[in-house]
Amino acid sequence: MAIELYHWQYRQNPVYRKWVSLMTAEPYTVKTLAGIPALPISFFKTHRVLAEDQTANCVFESSRTTGMISSKHYVPNTDWYEKGSVLGFEQRYGKLDEWCVLALLPAYLERENSSLVYMANHFIEKSAHPSSGFYLYDFAELHKKLLELEAAGQKTLLLGVTFALLDFTEKYPMQLNHTLIMETGGMKGRGKELTREELHSLLCKRTGLSSIHAEYGMTELLSQAYSMGGGRFHCPPWMKVLLRKEDDPLEIMQAGTGLLQIIDLANIYSCAFIATQDIGKLYPDGSFEVIGRMDHSDLRGCSLLVV
Incomplete structure (x- = not known):
């Protein structure tokens, strides 16, 4: 093929x-x-x-800092992107309708045409859980929601940009048992730069989780690879x-x-x-x-x- x-x-x-x-x-x-x-x-x-x-009926655009040129991915059919992203996730993690999806992606929500925000929004819609949704900087509300979901034993995906996950877990350390944290990268030059091993170790210490998952994707791709811990990514069959x-x-x-x-x-x-x-x-x-x-x-x- x-x-x-x-x-x-x-x-x-x-x-x-x-x-x-x-x-x-x-x-x-x-x-x-x-x-x-x-x-x-x-x-x-x-x-x-x-x-x-x-x-193209959609143009995905990469993030950039001042003076940098962004990448643009011209996409004729977003249905194809939606189906592929869902199938790639579900092959690793099961049906999305079993999950509550919480997206902590402030830097991406603040700009237009992010493929990650588009994917997260589609995951939220597919999950159909009443508590699924985006969180900007309202860490107190996110903390409250996670406590409710944990108490209910609900499988929860916390999909977050790196710096926001670090800020959130520093302010609200907690013991998570039914939540999967998936980082998407993205320090945006904020604070001390950490290796992935250091980052995951810190997040595990603050949340009581044994591993932190990760997503590998980019504006120029329509597919994602996933790490279920240890920073080792696996691709979907295509x-x-x-x-x-x-x-x-x-x-x-x-x-x-x-x-x-x-x-x-x-x-x-x-x-x-x-x-x-x-x-x-x-x-x-x-x-x-x-x-x-x-x-x-x-x-x-x-x-x-x-x-």
């Missing part, structure tokens, strides 16, 4: 076609996943990455991570540490083959860790956490 989609995107996506033509003299001879040229993620900042016959050498975009590695290259088959109408600026480690079962970011790469909301 990936090879078939590669050929289609080469024909239909002018930005990707031009990049592939620069990368290889024989674009139609590609027969392996490792041989598919990956588009640098920075192209989403400077180009309209979209198939020629498509019109998403795959490859490892490439930092100094050679054409050399795919089987093991070790390198730059993460992502195949996301949900990116049908943009580009399914993305060369990220994340440095990571790949495991034999296809799971991966994020270790950091390439030097001189832009800092963005979901990646300002040094991991």
